[in-house]
Amino acid sequence: MWTEVAKVGDIAAGGLKFVKLGGAQAALANCDGTFFAVGRRCGHMNAPLDQGTLAGFVLTCPLHYAQFDVRDGTVLAYPLDRYFGAEPLPAAARHVLDVEQRLQRKIRVDGLATWPVRVTGESIEVDL
């Protein structure tokens, strides 16, 4: 059943918006005028993807930077589990990151659910 979830003017190009789809949560993405709906929760650790960034069809999670294809929900990059900073870390911080890195490598990253989207007039509709 097609349901209006937002207006075209609600999401700028390259933008993301949190919408509720019945009992589910989705992130609505505007890829240069083409809209896609994917599961709002990151397939890694559930971070809200509507607060991530969108570059073309690549959605980056704000928490550990896993990346997903908003067109089909597939995983495009695993989370960053390495420290790329310029300054050496204090021993205690390095220990915390080492433990986190070991744990993160045991966490599976799932793809995102997707829903069909269409634009009717000024309405963005999702097939629930």
Next chain:
Amino acid sequence: MAHEARSAALRELFAPLVGALGYKFTPDQELADFLLEQEAVLEETKGAPYCPCQVRTHRREHDMTIVCPCIPYHRAHFDAMRRCWCGLFVHRDVTDPGDLPQIAASELGIEG
């Protein structure tokens, strides 16, 4: 994760960056696909999409300058060659990348 999907994502992410720098992907599609696939492998195994044609020294100051697209760190050198070192990117007015040789910065009198 399929390297093919990651290669396509890198292409999507890099295109606007290099476009703003006056470059574009090489018209040699086969070469571009090969290099992007190698970068996807490097990213998976080494943590970042390093240039597949330059050596990592494990000194951060150096290694960060060869993360693709590395054009800003080698601007004078690449502008002189009208291509990046591995040839993934060429100046936007280049139509035949086969005419562009790889020339060491030292041969061009440029600090590399």
